[in-house]
Amino acid sequence: PDPSDNIQNTPKLLADHLKVTGGKVVTRFPPEPNGYLHIGHAKAMHLDFGYAKKMGGKCYLRFDDTNPEKENQEYIDSIIDSVKWLGHEPCEITYSSQYFDELYDLAIELIKRGFAYVCHQTAPEIAEGREKMTDSPYRNRSVEENLKLFDDMRQGKFEEGKAILRMKGDMKHPNPCMRDLIAYRIKYHHHPVSGDKWCVYPSYDYTHCLVDSIENITHSLCTLEFEIRRLSYNWLIDVLGLYRPVVWEYSRLNLTHTVLSKRKIITLVQNNFVSGWDDPRLSTLNAFRRKGYTPEAINLLCETVGVTRTNNTTIPFEVLEYCCRQDLDGRAIRAMCVFDPIKVVITNYPENESEEISAPNIPSNPEKGTHKIDFSRIVYIDRNDFRMVDNKDFFGLAPNKEILLKYAYNIKCNEVITDETGKVTELRVTYDKDNTTKKVKTIHWVSAPAGEEPAKAEVRLYDHLFKESELGDDWLEKVNPNSLVVIPNALVDKTVKDSKQYDRYQFERVGYFCVDKDSTTDKLVFNRTVSLKENKEK
Numbered sequence: 001p002d003p004s005d006n007i008q009n010t011p012k013l014l015a016d017h018l019k020v021t022g023g024k025v026v027t028r029f030p031p032e033p034n035g036y037l038h039i040g041h042a043k044a045m046h047l048d049f050g051y052a053k054k055m056g057g058k059c060y061l062r063f064d065d066t067n068p069e070k071e072n073q074e075y076i077d078s079i080i081d082s083v084k085w086l087g088h089e090p091c092e093i094t095y096s097s098q099y100f101d102e103l104y105d106l107a108i109e110l111i112k113r114g115f116a117y118v119c120h121q122t123a124p125e126i127a128e129g130r131e132k133m134t135d136s137p138y139r140n141r142s143v144e145e146n147l148k149l150f151d152d153m154r155q156g157k158f159e160e161g162k163a164i165l166r167m168k169g170d171m172k173h174p175n176p177c178m179r180d181l182i183a184y185r186i187k188y189h190h191h192p193v194s195g196d197k198w199c200v201y202p203s204y205d206y207t208h209c210l211v212d213s214i215e216n217i218t219h220s221l222c223t224l225e226f227e228i229r230r231l232s233y234n235w236l237i238d239v240l241g242l243y244r245p246v247v248w249e250y251s252r253l254n255l256t257h258t259v260l261s262k263r264k265i266i267t268l269v270q271n272n273f274v275s276g277w278d279d280p281r282l283s284t285l286n287a288f289r290r291k292g293y294t295p296e297a298i299n300l301l302c303e304t305v306g307v308t309r310t311n312n313t314t315i316p317f318e319v320l321e322y323c324c325r326q327d328l329d330g331r332a333i334r335a336m337c338v339f340d341p342i343k344v345v346i347t348n349y350p351e352n353e354s355e356e357i358s359a360p361n362i363p364s365n366p367e368k369g370t371h372k373i374d375f376s377r378i379v380y381i382d383r384n385d386f387r388m389v390d391n392k393d394f395f396g397l398a399p400n401k402e403i404l405l406k407y408a409y410n411i412k413c414n415e416v417i418t419d420e421t422g423k424v425t426e427l428r429v430t431y432d433k434d435n436t437t438k439k440v441k442t443i444h445w446v447s448a449p450a451g452e453e454p455a456k457a458e459v460r461l462y463d464h465l466f467k468e469s470e471l472g473d474d475w476l477e478k479v480n481p482n483s484l485v486v487i488p489n490a491l492v493d494k495t496v497k498d499s500k501q502y503d504r505y506q507f508e509r510v511g512y513f514c515v516d517k518d519s520t521t522d523k524l525v526f527n528r529t530v531s532l533k534e535n536k537e538k
C-alpha cells in the first residue's frame with residue numbers, strides 16, 4: 001500500500017469522524033504523568049481547553065502514559081488537581097494506556113501492511129544508522145517472521161533492549177523522524193494503570209498520533225519542537241488508513257529566572273535545592289499556588305503572551321508578577337504586618353484603654369467593607385520606618401517628627417531609648433487625637449488591646465531561584481543561595497487571625513502575602529506572593 005491511498009479514503013473517514021464529533025472541535029491536553037505541571041503547561045491548557053471552549057467543543061485530559069518507569073499515581077493526581085485549579089473542565093480523563101489493546105492490534109496491522117519490522121540493533125547502532133542513513137540488517141524480514149517475533153516480544157521471550165519494533169519509513173529521508181522510528185520497546189515494568197499486563201510499551205511517536213485519531217481529535221495542538229515530527233505523525237496515520245487530525249504548533253512558554261522542564265525541576269527537588277514540588281521558588285503550578293498566585297493571574301499571563309510561532313521568546317518574570325498584582329489588587333484584603341518591630345509607647349494614651357480602628361478591606365472599593373484593628377498605648381512600627389537623622393525623602397519617623405499611623409492617629413516622637421550598643425529599643429511618642437497636622441507621611445503599624453501582645457508570624461520572602469535571567473547548560477550551578485529569607489518574628493494585626501492556607505492579604509506598604517501550608521493557629525506562616533511594585537527590592 002502507498003500512504004497516499006489514504007486520500008481515497010478521506011470522504012469515508014471524514015464522514016465517520018463527523019458522525020462521532022457532530023462537527024464540533026475536539027482537542028486534548030496530553031501531559032505525561034512524569035512530574036508536576038509547570039507554568040508552561042498552563043499555556044498549553046489555555047490553548048487546548050480554551051480553544052475548544054471558545055468553539056463550543058470539548059477537550060480531553062489525556063495522560064500520555066507510555067513510560068511506566070518514570071510515571072506514577074502521585075503525578076497523575078497532582079496533574080488532575082492542577083487542571084481543575086486553573087478552572088479547566090476536561091470532557092473526560094483518558095489514558096493512552098487504555099488503548100494499549102487497540103494500539104497493539106494496529107501494530108500487527110502495520111506489520112501486515114509491510115510498515116514495521118522487529119529489529120535487534122542496539123541503541124548506538126540505531127543512532128548511527130539514522131545518522132549515516134543506512135538500513136538496519138533486520139529491515140527486510142518477512143511479514144510472517146515479524147509477526148512471530150513481535151509476538152515473542154509481547155510474551156516476554158526477549159530481554160529488555162534485545163528487540164524493538166520499528167516503523168519502516170525511509171532511512172534516506174531528509175527528515176530524521178522518517179528514519180524508522182521506534183514503535184514498541186520491551187520494558188519489564190509495572191504500569192500505574194495497566195499493571196503487569198504488558199511488557200511491550202508503545203513509543204510516544206507511535207502512540208500520540210494514533211490516540212489522537214482514535215479519540216477523534218480535530219485539532220492536535222503541540223509545541224514547536226514537535227513540528228519536525230508532523231511528517232511521521234501524518235505518515236503513520238495514513239499508512240494505517242485512519243482518520244487524521246490537523247496538527248498545529250505554537251511556541252513554548254519560557255520565563256526568565258526559572259526552568260520550565262519537568263526533568264530540571266525533578267533535579268532541583270531531588271538534590272534538595274528546594275523543599276519539594278510545591279516549594280514557592282519553583283515554576284510548578286503547585287508552587288505558584290502555594291506562593292499565593294491565583295488561577296486568574298496565571299490565565300491572564302497566558303492571555304497576555306498570546307499564541308505565536310516565534311521560537312525562543314522568553315517572557316520576563318516581571319510580566320507574570322504584573323499579572324499577579326493586577327488580579328490581587330482588587331481581592332487581597334489589606335492588613336498590617338511589621339517585620340522588624342520597634343516598640344512605641346504613646347505616653348498620652350490612657351494606660352488601660354484600647355479601641356478598635358476601622359480599616360478598609362480594599363481601599364479602592366468601598367463595597368468590599370471594612371475590618372477592625374486594635375489600637376492601644378503600645379504600638380509597633382518597623383525599624384526601617386525610624387531614623388535618628390531625618391531627611392526630606394524619608395517617609396518614616398525621626399526625633400521631633402510627626403507622622404500618621406495609617407488609619408489611626410498622628411504621632412510625634414519625643415524620646416528615643418537605646419541599649420548599650422546604641423540600638424533603638426523603644427520610642428516615646430505623643431499622639432494627636434484630632435490629627436491636626438495634615439499631610440504628614442504615613443506608615444504601617446501593629447498594636448493589640450491593652451495588656452496584650454500582637455500575634456507573631458513567620459514571613460518567608462522569596463527571590464528568584466536563579467539570579468540570571470537567561471540560563472544555559474550550566475543552569476544548576478546558577479542556583480541563587482539567598483532565594484529564601486525567613487523573618488521569624490514579624491507582628492501581624494488581628495485581621496489575619498483565623499486565616500487558613502491560601503488566604504491572601506496585602507500587607508500595607510509591604511506586598512502581597514498568602515498563608516502557607518506550614519501555618520498553624522499558634523504560628524501563622526506567610527509567603528510573599530509578590531512585592532507591591534516592580535522596582536522595589538524583591
Ligand code: ATP
Nearest residue numbers: 030031032040041043044222223252253260261262
Ligand atoms: P517537560 O519538558 O517539562 O517535561 P513536556 O513537553 O515533555 O514538558 P508534557 O507532559 O508532554 O511535557 O506536556 C503536555 C503538553 O504541554 C504538551 O502538549 C506540551 O507541548 C505542552 N507544554 C509543555 N511545556 C510547555 C511550555 N513551556 N509551553 C507551552 N506548552 C508546553
Ligand code: MG
Nearest residue numbers: 031032064204
Ligand atoms: Mg512530553
Ligand code: MG
Nearest residue numbers: 032261262263
Ligand atoms: Mg518532557
